[in-house]
Amino acid sequence: MTHSVWYDADLRCSCGQHVTRAADTRLYSYRLNPEVRDIRLAPGQTLALDPEDFDDAFKRLRAPAADDRLRALEVWSCPSCGLPEYAILTFVPTPPDDYRLESVEAVDIEPAHVPQLHLVSWRALESLRLQSRAHDAAVLAAIDQAPLA
Numbered sequence: 001m002t003h004s005v006w007y008d009a010d011l012r013c014s015c016g017q018h019v020t021r022a023a024d025t026r027l028y029s030y031r032l033n034p035e036v037r038d039i040r041l042a043p044g045q046t047l048a049l050d051p052e053d054f055d056d057a058f059k060r061l062r063a064p065a066a067d068d069r070l071r072a073l074e075v076w077s078c079p080s081c082g083l084p085e086y087a088i089l090t091f092v093p094t095p096p097d098d099y100r101l102e103s104v105e106a107v108d109i110e111p112a113h114v115p116q117l118h119l120v121s122w123r124a125l126e127s128l129r130l131q132s133r134a135h136d137a138a139v140l141a142a143i144d145q146a147p148l149a
C-alpha cells in the first residue's frame with residue numbers, strides 16, 4: 001500500500017494505434033492520496049485533499065488558473081509500445097475540502113503544453129529526464145523556464 005491515486009480512464013497512446021484500458025495504463029500519482037492506501041479515481045469523482053497535498057506528488061510550476069483549476073502532467077505507459085506516455089489531469093476545487101477530477105487527457109507532450117500546466121508530477125519529470133529524445137529535452141527546458149508560483 002502506498003498513497004497512490006490511480007486514474008480510471010481509457011487512454012490512446014501518442015502513436016495513435018492503441019487504446020489502453022484503464023486497468024492497464026499505469027496512470028497514477030504517487031503520494032497524492034493523504035491516506036495510506038491506494039485508491040481509484042474516475043473523471044467526475046472527488047477526493048478530499050488539501051492544496052498542500054499536491055506538493056507530495058507534483059512540482060508546482062505556477063499558481064492555479066483564475067478559476068482555480070489545476071492542470072497537472074502525469075506519466076503512464078502504453079503496454080503495446082512499451083514507451084512512456086503523458087496525460088494532463090484537470091482538478092477543480094470543490095469547497096470546503098475536496099477536489100474533483102474533471103478530466104484526463106492523453107497528450108503527445110510538447111513544449112507548447114507547458115504554459116498551461118500548473119503541476120508536473122515527480123514521476124513525469126523523472127521519465128522525461130530518462131528519455132533521450134530531443135523532444136523530451138525541449139519539454140524539460142520549458143518546465144525549467146516556468147515562473148515559480
Ligand SMILES: [Zn+2]
Pocket residue numbers: 013014015017018078079080081082
Ligand atoms: Zn501504443
